[in-house]
Structures are given as C-alpha cells and as structure tokens.
Amino acid sequence: MKFPIFLDNMSTTRVDPRVLEEMLPYFSEEFGNAASRNHPYGWKAEQKVDESRSRIARLIHCGPKEIVFTSGGTESCNLAIKGVCEIYREKGDHLIVGTTEHRAVIDVARRMERSGFRVTYLPVDKTGIADLEALKKEITDKTILIALMYGNHEIGTIHPVAEIGKIAKERGVLYFCDAAASQGFVPMDVEAMGIDLLALSAHKIYGPKGIGALYVRKKNPRVRLAPIIDGGGAERGMRSGTLNVPAIVGFGKACELAQAEMETERERLWKLNEKLKKAIESSLDYVHLNGHPTQRLPNILNMSLEFVEGESILMGINDIAVSSGSACTTATLEPSYVLIALGAGVELAHTSIRFSFGRFNTEEEIDFTAKRVIETITRLREMSPLYDMAKEGIDLKNVTWKKE
Amino acid sequence: MERVYLDHASNTPLLPEVREAMAPYLDGEFANPSSLHGLGRRSAKVLEEAREKVASLIGAKSEEVIFTSCGTEANNFALKGFTAANEKKGRHIIVSSIEHFSVLHAARRLERQGYRVTRVPVDLTGWIDPQEVRGAIASDTILISIIHANNEVGTIEPIREIARIAKEHGILFHADAVSSCGTIPTNVAELGVDALTLAANSFYGPVGVAALYLRRGTKIFPFLDGGGQEEGRRSGTENLPAIVGMGKAAELAHRQMEARMEYLSRLRDRLIAGLLAIEGAHLNGHPTERLPGHVSVSVSDVESEPLLLSLDMEGIFVGNGSACNSKAMKSSHVLQAMGVPEPLAQGAVVLTLGIGNREEEIAVVLGIFPKVVERLRKLNRTYASQAMRSVK
Numbered sequence A: 001m002k003f004p005i006f007l008d009n010m011s012t013t014r015v016d017p018r019v020l021e022e023m024l025p026y027f028s029e030e031f032g033n034a035a036s037r038n039h040p041y042g043w044k045a046e047q048k049v050d051e052s053r054s055r056i057a058r059l060i061h062c063g064p065k066e067i068v069f070t071s072g073g074t075e076s077c078n079l080a081i082k083g084v085c086e087i088y089r090e091k092g093d094h095l096i097v098g099t100t101e102h103r104a105v106i107d108v109a110r111r112m113e114r115s116g117f118r119v120t121y122l123p124v125d126k127t128g129i130a131d132l133e134a135l136k137k138e139i140t141d142k143t144i145l146i147a148l149m150y151g152n153h154e155i156g157t158i159h160p161v162a163e164i165g166k167i168a169k170e171r172g173v174l175y176f177c178d179a180a181a182s183q184g185f186v187p188m189d190v191e192a193m194g195i196d197l198l199a200l201s202a203h204k205i206y207g208p209k210g211i212g213a214l215y216v217r218k219k220n221p222r223v224r225l226a227p228i229i230d231g232g233g234a235e236r237g238m239r240s241g242t243l244n245v246p247a248i249v250g251f252g253k254a255c256e257l258a259q260a261e262m263e264t265e266r267e268r269l270w271k272l273n274e275k276l277k278k279a280i281e282s283s284l285d286y287v288h289l290n291g292h293p294t295q296r297l298p299n300i301l302n303m304s305l306e307f308v309e310g311e312s313i314l315m316g317i318n319d320i321a322v323s324s325g326s327a328c329t330t331a332t333l334e335p336s337y338v339l340i341a342l343g344a345g346v347e348l349a350h351t352s353i354r355f356s357f358g359r360f361n362t363e364e365e366i367d368f369t370a371k372r373v374i375e376t377i378t379r380l381r382e383m384s385p386l387y388d389m390a391k392e393g394i395d396l397k398n399v400t401w402k403k404e
Numbered sequence B: 001m002e003r004v005y006l007d008h009a010s011n012t013p014l015l016p017e018v019r020e021a022m023a024p025y026l027d028g029e030f031a032n033p034s035s036l037h038g039l040g041r042r043s044a045k046v047l048e049e050a051r052e053k054v055a056s057l058i059g060a061k062s063e064e065v066i067f068t069s070c071g072t073e074a075n076n077f078a079l080k081g082f083t084a085a086n087e088k089k090g091r092h093i094i095v096s097s098i099e100h101f102s103v104l105h106a107a108r109r110l111e112r113q114g115y116r117v118t119r120v121p122v123d124l125t126g127w128i129d130p131q132e133v134r135g136a137i138a139s140d141t142i143l144i145s146i147i148h149a150n151n152e153v154g155t156i157e158p159i160r161e162i163a164r165i166a167k168e169h170g171i172l173f174h175a176d177a178v179s180s181c182g183t184i185p186t187n188v189a190e191l192g193v194d195a196l197t198l199a200a201n202s203f204y205g206p207v208g209v210a211a212l213y214l215r216r217g218t219k220i221f222p223f224l225d226g227g228g229q230e231e232g233r234r235s236g237t238e239n240l241p242a243i244v245g246m247g248k249a250a251e252l253a254h255r256q257m258e259a260r261m262e263y264l265s266r267l268r269d270r271l272i273a274g275l276l277a278i279e280g281a282h283l284n285g286h287p288t289e290r291l292p293g294h295v296s297v298s299v300s301d302v303e304s305e306p307l308l309l310s311l312d313m314e315g316i317f318v319g320n321g322s323a324c325n326s327k328a329m330k331s332s333h334v335l336q337a338m339g340v341p342e343p344l345a346q347g348a349v350v351l352t353l354g355i356g357n358r359e360e361e362i363a364v365v366l367g368i369f370p371k372v373v374e375r376l377r378k379l380n381r382t383y384a385s386q387a388m389r390s391v392k
Helices: A017-027 A040-060 A073-088 A103-114 A132-138 A161-170 A245-283 A310-316 A337-341 A346-350 A363-382 A385-391 B016-026 B038-057 B071-085 B101-112 B130-136 B159-168 B240-276 B304-313 B333-338 B342-346 B359-391
Strands: A067-070 A094-098 A118-122 A143-147 A174-178 A197-201 A212-216 A287-290 A300-305 A352-356 B004-006 B065-068 B092-096 B116-120 B141-147 B172-176 B195-199 B210-214 B281-283 B294-299 B316-318 B348-352
Touching: A017 A245, A017 B016, A040 A067, A040 A197, A040 A245, A067 A073, A073 A103, A073 A143, A073 A174, A073 A197, A073 A212, A094 A103, A103 A118, A118 A132, A132 A161, A143 A161, A161 A174, A245 A287, A245 A300, A245 A363, A310 A352, A310 A363, A337 A346, A346 A352, B004 B359, B016 B240, B038 B065, B038 B240, B065 B071, B071 B101, B071 B141, B071 B172, B071 B195, B071 B210, B092 B101, B101 B116, B101 B141, B116 B130, B130 B141, B130 B159, B141 B159, B159 B172, B240 B281, B240 B294, B240 B359, B304 B316, B304 B348, B304 B359, B316 B348, B316 B359, B333 B342, B342 B348
Parallel strands: A094 A118, A094 A143, A143 A174, A174 A197, B004 B316, B092 B116, B092 B141, B141 B172, B172 B195
Antiparallel strands: A067 A212, A197 A212, A287 A300, A300 A352, B065 B210, B195 B210, B281 B294, B294 B348
16 A cells, blocks of 8 residues: 555546556657647647547537637636626626535636626535525526536535526526536536536546636537637637647546446445445444435545544544545635535534545555544544533533633 | 758747656646645645746746746736726726737737727837837826737847836836747846746747746736635646646756757858748848747748648648637738738748757758749749630
8 A cells, every 4th residue: 555545536636547648649749739730740739639529528428519628627617607707798697606616616606796797606405405496496587607516526416417407498597517526427418417518627537637628518509608818719719828738638538538437437436435434434423424425426425523623634644635625725724615505513514524536546545544534533532522521411502612 | 751840939849857857747746736635735845846946037036926827828817817907097008919819819808898909010020119119108008018029920029128118107017928938038127027928838848837927016816716726816726747847947948048049049040041042032020139049931922831831741840920820821910010011921931940950950941941932933833824825
C-alpha cells in the first residue's frame, strides 16, 4: 500500500496511465495548433480534436458538434448560466437554482442577481433530492433556466434528472445540468433526460486538469449562448482561444475508458463504499450518512461522526487524504452549505467527512481506512466532554451553555 | 524530405526541460492545490513556486499574476473585468485597429453593452503613433489596451510612450503581450503597464495556460465565479501541470533571452534578405521595430493560399498570419488596417522562426521559396493567356 491513501477523488483524480500515454505525443512531436489550416501539424491536431469530441459525445449521447470545449467545469457552468442570461433576457429574468449546487453555479447565480435577475433557490429534502413539486410551482412565464445538478459533489445524491428535464420541456424552460461530479460514473443520456446544457470536467474522471466541456443542444430546441470569452471564434463562436490539444486528447480517452468500464467499475465502487460505511457504522455510535442511501453516486461516502470536528479528523488520519467538504470551500472552515441545505445542524456539518473513491483504490486500502478512522474517532471522542454527556443521556440540544 | 516548421506564431513546441518539469504533475503529483490535506498543500506550494517564476519573467510580484486558461481568456478578463469594475468612472475605451481578435471582439461586445470604443489607426508599417492614442482620450476614457507586438506582422509598438500618456491621464493601461512576452523584454515596471497578458505557448511552454498581470491595487471584476481560486478573481481548479510548465518555460526564457534574441534576429535577417531578393517581394511590418524571428512577406502576383500549399508540399510549414482566422482565408484585418494594397494583402505569408530552427534550414527555405513563386507565377500566366485565347 502506498501512503497517503488517496480517498479524495472528488477533488481531482490521478490521470489514468492509458490517458497519459495517448496525450504524450501531443506534448512533443504533434504540437500543432488545431486552428492552423495550412500545414499537417494543424490538420493532425484538428483530426484528433474531432475524435475526442466524438468520444465525449458518445458518453452522454449527443452529437459531436454539440460539445463546446472549455477550460474546466467551472468555466462550463459560468458559460451556461451567463451565456443563457445574456441571450434570453428579453424572454425573462428568472432562474431556478438548486441550493446544493456547486459554487461555480451558486456564485454565478448570485452574480446574475446583482445584474438584475431574480433567482429562486430550490430546496432539497433531507437526503439532498430536489423538491419537484416546489420546482413546478416556482416556474413562471419569466423563467428562462433551471440549474439542477446531476450527482452532488459532496454527498453524491442524484437528482431525478429525467423528471426535471420533462418538467422543463413541458414549461418551455431550458434545463442546465452540472454533471462535473457524476459524468462517467453513472449512465447519462441528454436526449432521454431532456437536458439542454450539461457541464463536464475531465479531471474528475482520470483525465487531465485544465479541460472541460459544455454540451449545448443544437435541436429541439436550438440553444443559443453568448460567449464569455470572445475572440477568433473557435467552438461555434461560443468559446474562443487556442484549443488545448493534449488535454482534449486526454479528455476524449478518459471518456472512452469511463464508458467502457462503467458497469464493472460502478459495482466495484459501491462495494468499497458499502464496506467502509458498514465498518464505521458497526464500530461507532452517533454516526450519520449524509445524502441519499441508494440514489447516490457510487464513489461518495459522506458521514458525520458526531463530537469530532472534521478538521480534527483530517489531522488525525493524516495518512489518508480525504476532505471535510468540497475542496473549493475547505480553505474557509465554514460549515458546508450543502449539508446545511439538507437541514443538518451546524454540528453535523462540522463533523462531516467525505470519502471519495476512485479507479485506483483497492479493498485493502478501504480496510486500512476503516480501521484508522475507527481508532481515531474513538480516541478523539475519549477527549470530548460532549460525547461523555451524550453517553450519560443528556440531550445536548436542550443544554443551556453559560457564557464566559 | 526535410521538414521545416516556420509557424511559431501559432504555436511553439514544448522544450524538453519544460516537458520534464511537467511530467510528475501529470502523473503521481496530482492533488488539487485547494485540498487541505498534505498532498493538496504540496500542490499549492508547487503552484506558488511556478507563479513566482512567471512573475519574475515580467518583473512583477507573484500576487500580481493571475493564471488563466489561454491568452484569449486573459485579454477578455482584462477588458471585461476592468470595465465592469469601473463602469461608474466612464464608458470609453481605446484599442488599436490591429489588436488580436480576443481584444477586438471583447471590445465589440462592450460596445453592445453601451461602451464607446475608439480604434486608433496604424501606419503602413503597423506602427501605432502614441500621439494618436493621446488624441483619442476623452474625459470618460477608463482603459487603453494596445498590443505589444502584433502577431501577424511582428511590429513592436511604442508601449512605454503610450503607457506614459495613459498614466498622465490616470487611465489604466493594458498590453496584450502574447506574442512578445518571453521573446523580448516585457518588464512591467519598465513598460509602465498596469495589466499585461502573456501566454505560455508563445515561449515553448504548454497550451492551456496563460496569465494576466495586474498591478497590485487595480480593481477588477472576477471573470469566472465559483470556488474562489486565484484570490477569488478566477475560479476553477488550477491546471497544475500546465502552470508548472509555464513556470519552467518562463525561467528558461528569462535566462536565455539575450542569446535567443540574438540568434533569432540573425536567422530572421538572413531570411528577409533572401526573400526580398525575389522580384516583387515586399516585407510587411516594420523594417527594424519587429520581433526577432518574425517575417511577413507578400509576393506580387501570387496568392497566399496556393503559396502556402505549395510550400507545404515541399515540407515548409508557414502561416498566413493568425491561426484564429485561418478558416476564413480572407485578407487579414491587420494588413487592411495598415493600408497594404489588397493584392499584396491577399498574398501575405508569415514565417515565424523558433529557437529549434537551424541555420541550414534558412538555406533550404531560400532554395525552395523562389522556385515555388516562379512556378505559381508561370501557372498564373498560362491561365491568363488561356483565358485571353478563349475570350478571342
């Protein structure tokens, strides 16, 4: 076993050696600019870019021309929302956005509010699933976009995407789905699911960093987007800039592998997931699963281990790389807004820990992790007066704390 | 057949040292720099080391360097981010007529949002007269953005003078230095710029990474919202391997700049002298104020497309100006703005040398180029006389 054990695959993943191998020539002899039409360096690059486009399109069942390359998931989310808002402003000024979306969606929605749009933040239930009845009620004739993600990056809960797509279609509203956390792990079909815009990211599926894509529907309806990056007019005019050819090649290969291995890998990841969960639940009390028990991504296990702060757990198990929230928000030490949105108290949010599994994790690593987590939590709880009080049957919620 | 790559303006190959520096971060050292665990902290440290190297190339402080995904993004960021943060101060910006499309089209979008845009003209050599810029300044001008060296004709602009004029008027000055940074000195203090765009793939670094230098204290609106990376100004998981590559490429460019400039200028001058010996050949751009390694020529009675393709068949790979508009194959907005006559503009080809080019390759090109031109002219004459006969 190699230490530290990497169980933070939701923050990023290691590039698969097969992906890297396919990328390498494009870092050396095949360095052409895909937009150079007058020499073979350019032609080869362009051909390879098209091949990648097709591989990505196959993973989500769309046409290759509906794939717009971006620099990553964050840019894709920015482009989808800002791009729609600029073009469809005449039609309406109202957006509906899930409360558990990634910050690349929430923060863009907040910015749109500052430019005069109205945003409804759609609540979720205790397991993180969007309230579809509320969704139906919130749609007005001014609603231009619904942004509800596929699988959540912190708790893994999967929204009923096809139903959302159906509601959006019936009401003539565009549906944007952020799939950066879930692509390649669960089957996705933009046609069957009624998705109009879908954000993808390569580095979450063993592809390289610095590359992502936005699926933009071409038919029924043809979605129009104002670019946020103007210039030479690459990517159907929706995203200018020199194409990152080696990264695009890697992204294509990563999608192809994800698709080929999805079924077996999904099963294997579930097994690891269940194993760790059962081990922790059977040895520790006061533990809670965050997220949906079954309607969840196979690679995420988010648990609150009461009475021990997430940061302390992280330090206590420093030979295992995990996260106590999304990598993007960890620097702030604020309780996770995703867990707060589930209605979990601040305490549960603060004591949460996210294990995210990947292609390179082994059962042996999970066994080690279970053992180490149980030991550490037991040791840390021995130092916790709160844990003692709870054990004595005192209801901590009703304790009045004296101010110093 | 020997292959000679002379399209370094569209992309430079990675240096082996850069590739080596990147390798671990494409492989085992992959953690997200925003992660709190030890692996993440290690990535964060590497990220900051690369930032320092990039900063050092342009004489900036590392916190003044914001990484982006490409030069086009950085230019859009500069124009849109700065105007959004300062729209209460004014609604007028100045650019030149020979900017890269990323600046011109970003400016056009700002126009649609109600900004006024002045595009200052250039002379026949592609040179921007600082006094033209001064004359364009209005009471509500908030930004001047001028290209440091044009990518199609290689002319180096008098940035220092223009920056001084901007400063006199208290106007922010941005320079698009994608074509120049890493090739010629671009010290931000010496140039006097407030913002500067640089791209790694112009100086033997990877594609997929660029940077915007922004003088400390300059207000800008975040470009991509989200996780709050790059101090909240540009969100998105950092492209660590590419950033490391940019750092390494910057370090090498900094260290070797004198030698590279000297070498490329020598090759360039030989190439220009040889090409101008062809009857009817004309050099586009400035005779002396031009990038080392940059040659743009037009040959009378020859169109660029057949010339490019013929050279291509001989193994010589050149460009037609900007890779971005190569699909359109119409004459370039830069040559038009310079007032190059249409037939000559239609025949422009751009030969951009790189440090990997060898002296002998110049001789190869100079051996083939005139023959190709002669063949094409002959073909033209044959077609012309056939056409004449059929008219009769």
